[in-house]
Amino acid sequence: MDKHWHDHCGVFGIYNHPEAANLTYLGLHALQHRGQESAGIAVAEGDGMRFHLGMGLVHDIFDEPTLERLRGVHAIGHVRYSTAGSSELKNAQPFVVETVHGSIAFAHNGNLVNAEALRLRLEEEGSIFRGSSDTEVIAHLYARSRKEKLVDRLVDALGQVEGAYSLLVLIEKRLIAVRDPHGFRPLILGKVKDSYVVASETCALDLIGGEYLREVEPGELVMISAKGLESLRPFDPVPPRRCVFEHIYFARPDSVVFGQSVYRVRTALGRELAREHPVEADVVIPVPDSGIVAALGYSEASGIPFGMGLIRNHYVGRTFIEPEQSIRHFGVRLKLNAVRGVLQGKRVVVVDDSIVRGTTSQKIVKMIREAGAREVHMRISSPPTTYPCYFGIDTPTRTELIAANHTVDEINRFLTSDSLGYLSHEGLRRATKGDGYEFCDACFTGAYPVGSCCDEC
Numbered sequence: 001m002d003k004h005w006h007d008h009c010g011v012f013g014i015y016n017h018p019e020a021a022n023l024t025y026l027g028l029h030a031l032q033h034r035g036q037e038s039a040g041i042a043v044a045e046g047d048g049m050r051f052h053l054g055m056g057l058v059h060d061i062f063d064e065p066t067l068e069r070l071r072g073v074h075a076i077g078h079v080r081y082s083t084a085g086s087s088e089l090k091n092a093q094p095f096v097v098e099t100v101h102g103s104i105a106f107a108h109n110g111n112l113v114n115a116e117a118l119r120l121r122l123e124e125e126g127s128i129f130r131g132s133s134d135t136e137v138i139a140h141l142y143a144r145s146r147k148e149k150l151v152d153r154l155v156d157a158l159g160q161v162e163g164a165y166s167l168l169v170l171i172e173k174r175l176i177a178v179r180d181p182h183g184f185r186p187l188i189l190g191k192v193k194d195s196y197v198v199a200s201e202t203c204a205l206d207l208i209g210g211e212y213l214r215e216v217e218p219g220e221l222v223m224i225s226a227k228g229l230e231s232l233r234p235f236d237p238v239p240p241r242r243c244v245f246e247h248i249y250f251a252r253p254d255s256v257v258f259g260q261s262v263y264r265v266r267t268a269l270g271r272e273l274a275r276e277h278p279v280e281a282d283v284v285i286p287v288p289d290s291g292i293v294a295a296l297g298y299s300e301a302s303g304i305p306f307g308m309g310l311i312r313n314h315y316v317g318r319t320f321i322e323p324e325q326s327i328r329h330f331g332v333r334l335k336l337n338a339v340r341g342v343l344q345g346k347r348v349v350v351v352d353d354s355i356v357r358g359t360t361s362q363k364i365v366k367m368i369r370e371a372g373a374r375e376v377h378m379r380i381s382s383p384p385t386t387y388p389c390y391f392g393i394d395t396p397t398r399t400e401l402i403a404a405n406h407t408v409d410e411i412n413r414f415l416t417s418d419s420l421g422y423l424s425h426e427g428l429r430r431a432t433k434g435d436g437y438e439f440c441d442a443c444f445t446g447a448y449p450v451g452s453c454c455d456e457c
Contacts, residue, residue, distance in 0.1 A: 009093075009109040010034030010200040011187070013076040013168040015175040015224045017195040021070035024077040027197075027204040028058045033252060034109075034200060035079035038092035042105035043072030044172045049103035053092040074175055076168045078107040090131040094170070099143045101150065104171050108135040109200055110164030110185045113390050113450055118160065137161070151223060154178070155234040162450050164243075164391035166216070168198060175224045182241040182449050183218025184391045184440055186257045196224045201255040215259060218242075241449040244439035245393065247432060248382045249290045249353045260433070263293055268431035269381040269423060270297020270351060277421025278302060279349060279377045283342060285309030287352040287364060294381035295351035304349060309342040309368065332363040344372030351379050355411065356395075358402035362415045369416075378417040383425050383444040384408070390448070391440065 010031030014020050024041050039061050040053035050070050054061030058079065078093035094105040112118070115134035118141070123129065127140045141157035154169060154176065164184035169176040177198040179187050190197045190205040190212045197205060202212050216222055218240045221232040242258045243250075247265040251257045273294065284304045286295035289312060299306035313335055348368060355361050365376050384403030388395040398404045402411055403422075412420035425444065429437045442448045 009081060010079045010204075011076065011107045011109050011166060011168050011198070012078075012200070012204055013074075013107070013170065013175050013177065013198040014192070015074050015196045017073060017192065020073050020075035021067050023192065023197075023208050024075040025058065025062050025067060026207050027199055028077045028079050030204040030207040030252075031079050031200055032058055034250065035081040038080045038089065039078065040092050040094050040107075041070055041075055041077040042094040042096055042107075042170055043070045043075040044103070044105075044170055045072040045074065046172050049096055049105060049170075049172070051094060051096050051105065053089060053094075055089055055092065074170060074173075076105055076107045076170045076175065078109075088131070091133040093133070093135060094168075095133065095135050095139055097139050097143065101143075101153070102171060104139075104142070104169065106135050106139055107168040107170075108133075108138065109166045109187075110180065111391050111393075112137065112161045112163040112165065114162045138165075138167070150174070151176070151221065151232070151234075155221070159235070166200065173225060176221065177216050177224075178221040179216045179218055181219035181235045181238045182440070183258075184241060184243050186242070186246055186251070187216040188256070189213045189216055189222065196229060198222070198224075201251055201257060203252045203255045206254065212256065239449070240438040241440035242438055243389075243391065243393075244428065244432065244441045245382075245389075245443065250393075253293050265432055266293035266381070267297035267300070269428070270294035270299075271301040272297075272427035272431050273351070273379050273381050273421065273423045274298040274301035276424055276427055277379055277419075279419060279421075280347065281349045281375070281377060282346040283307045283309065284349045284351060285342065287350060288312040288336070291352045291381070294353060298349065298351050298379060298381075302349075307339075307342040309339050309348060309350075309371075310336045310364070311339060312336055332360060332367060336364065336367070338367050338371035340371045343368055346373055347375040347377070348373045349377045349379055350417075351381060353380070354382050354385055355380055355402060356385065357400055358411060358414055365415050365417050375418045376416075378412070378415060378420045380420070380422045382423055383428060383441075384422050385443050387443050387446040387448075389443050391442075391450070393443075395443070 012027035038055045039058045042051035094107040096105045112134040115137050118137050122140050145153035145156040147153045147156050165180045166185040166187040167178050190210040192210045219235045223230045246257050251262045253263040255262050284299040286292040386404040
């Protein structure tokens with residue numbers, strides 16, 4: 001299925017709680033949408049580091065005996081989709097290493113655009129890597145730093161990298177959270193009673209009954225220890241460039257990300273889309289799950305009734321056996337099925353968050369027509385995606401992105417839809433608070449905030 005970008009990663013950390021491993025397990029459950037390839041938890045209590053990593057989903061990796069072995073009052077956890085490095089256990093996180101300064105664990109959400117150059121330099125200087133994750137580059141830079149204090153070594157390491165990182169670092173008696181100066185990826189700070197929590201999204205706090213305090217700000221380093229919480233600003237300030245796709249697709253709608261309700265923003269995207277691309281129709285349906293809230297906004301602004309014309313199967317595994325006798329649109333039907341009673345004889349507006357290569361959207365249009373729809377009008381709650389992302393999202397190359405190489409009319413003909421409308425850049429800005437727009441939208445504009453990322457761009 002190529003309908004969406006692949007999710008990147010999620011991180012969770014907690015300091016000074018007797019059930020640190022159990023709460024981290026729950027936090028990772030809430031963040032499972034951010035990565036489904038591997039997961040891990042590392043814990044500390046002043047007597048060494050214990051950790052467990054595995055491939056697959058959180059509930060498949062951790063059982064009660066495993067969590068009981070993860071004794072400790074401080075913990076960090078990670079769910080992963082491989083934006084950098086192959087999908088193998090050796091690249092699972094948290095990344096735990098032994099240094100002359102003691103045990104340390106890293107959990108990273110993001111992507112470093114200069115990781116390959118740094119890795120080559122480190123290898124030439126004698127470093128040996130066990131995996132291909134760019135998080136390991138940070139660990140090597142930290143271990144090789146000659147600074148005396150832990151925080152100074154970490155700042156020294158991060159001062160050499162470029163790109164996106166929301167990073168958790170655990171040592172035996174301290175938990176550190178740090179966010180890159182542009183703030184590409186989200187990171188929030190909360191509390192559970194007297195224990196501090198750091199996570200990618202607020203939905204992880206909600207599950208464990210936590211209280212949301214604030215974002216970890218772009219360029220901020222937060223150190224949590226027995227002394228309490230200390231905030232440092234060790235990096236030169238740059239303009240914030242938060243990833244706008246967190247609001248369009250990645251984050252859960254029940255989260256607060258970058259200080260805004262994801263649900264509110266997605267509803268606003270749908271309303272703007274309805275104003276920009278009205279059409280006479282009988283029903284508005286989403287491509288579930290990420291298109292649901294934008295479709296509600298479109299329905300509200302247009303007055304066209306909302307319906308669930310496509311139902312998603314949430315239990316599709318990573319692999320499947322395809323029958324020898326070909327079934328039309330087999331791959332799409334594994335995840336989605338049309339509801340004939342909602343679609344038959346209707347003029348249908350289909351709301352989705354994005355189009356990547358276009359082949360899956362084409363199959364969805366055909367599936368809806370086969371269910372009896374008279375007309376199918378595609379509406380996309382973001383501008384055309386014309387450039388790949390290099391800051392923590394696994395995307396196709398520019399030559400594979402349909403909107404980078406075709407006009408809207410050409411894409412509409414390819415999809416076989418009756419009409420196609422994308423949200424404008426202005427509509428996106430209005431939905432995300434307009435004048436206060438501080439987002440990275442390089443996937444729509446090609447205006448990358450960090451350097452030159454690739455030859456083709």
